Amino acid sequence: MTHTLQITRALMTAGLLETLRRKDLYVVLILTLLLTLGASAFRVFGVQGLEIFVKDVALTTIGVMTTVLTVLIAARQIPEEMQRRTIYPLMARPITRGQLLLGKWATATFTASLCFMILALATLGLLLMLGIGVKPIFVQYLILKLLGIGWLCAMVIAFSLYMTPAANVTLSLILAFGSGLFGRLLLMAHWEHDLSALWLNLLYGLLPHYDYFDMSKKVVFDWALAPWGVIGALAGYAVLSGSAWLLMGWLRFRKQTIG
């Protein structure tokens, strides 16, 4: 257990250094702040009552940027090691493939979470400077987003062991951005074709739901705090479903020829 923690910490430190030195985060941060500032520029023209619009633009931008960054960070964890052939000296150490997989997931989750927190707090600071406040539900928004990042990293890392990096990024982005659409499409299918509710529910349950972790609209419209039981249930979903993704990845990776 101690060795597993040491492995995870070592991989996380190296992964974080790499991400900070790649400079992706700075570009995303500047873009987000510019978009939020741009949205608030309506005030210059004397247009009032745009707080909701500015908050919507800011949180949507954070959501999109975080999802893209998370997918890119997670998708490169193992394939890049293979491509650079550094998987050999990594696996030449007394570590199991399961430990490496877990360490890579923790690295991606930690790095993407840190990027998200920097983005979210910088944007919050900017919003407050513009005189736009947020309600306490913002804390729940942060918690759910962090859970979602861990869940998304597990899915992307699992996919990275089954498909090429390009296919993985494409599919993961479709699933992440399209997950909110699934429920509506299934509902439409129910109305239009009178499909059995059992089948639709089964299909809905099987599809990945990144949309569960997005409370941005509730923050925009200043909702009251959601019951903590709901947040707990979503945490349970993240843990169970995320573990299933990692298990799926491990089943492939444990016997895979390296290189």
Add this chain to the structure above:
Amino acid sequence: MLPIEVSHLVVAYRRWFKPPFRAVDDLSFVVREGEIVGFLGVNGAGKTSTIKTLMGFQPPTEGAVRIFGMDATNARARQLVGFLPETALYSPYLTPYETLRLYGELHGLRARPLKAQIDALLDAVKLTHKAHTLNKNLSKGMLQRVGIAQALLGDPKLLILDEVSSGLDPIGKRELRDLLATQRARGVTIFFSSHELAEVASICDRILVIHQGRLIAEHRLSELTGRVESLEDYFIRTVQAGRDILLEEAHAA
């Protein structure tokens, strides 16, 4: 316990609508403690496939591979092993110091002894002055030195080196020979593949020649001294003879 024990190893790759390709075919050999063994063969002979199974990167299709008595796929077997891959582009966003710290921590080394070991290894591979330069700003030869240093982390008892001198200049090769001699003096067993026959001749105790996945010759270098003009001639003749034998076997079958 023997550092390396390979018994009837077969490594076969599946192919669509064709019989599996046997990259390694019934290969058996042992490497004894303190030996330096050169693993020779032309391109595609099966050297890398063998080394991958030794390191547990690939499970054997048939046969057994043991490292210090443990199955090679067992992670604990690698506790006493240092490995240098043929070419590895170490993360361009880390420095040699950070790269070695990463591998040292993965090896289970504690912070203080690890720092002392990294400093000593960077000094040994003459990279102290580049310790905090990003890897992307290092030359190929310098990256190979980083690789050599990472292979020596954790004081391994067995070194497995794949094309060890690749990318090194003549001075680097000389320094590498000295470094391997130091390891040998410490009692470290070294198993390496190389195309540099002069290098093999200068440091090896024994050579194994592999062709089409089969062991076609095994000699102590002392046995060859005076019997062959050069190791290069011996190697070419051995490979040609091996090729003829395998062709005859194929015709007979």
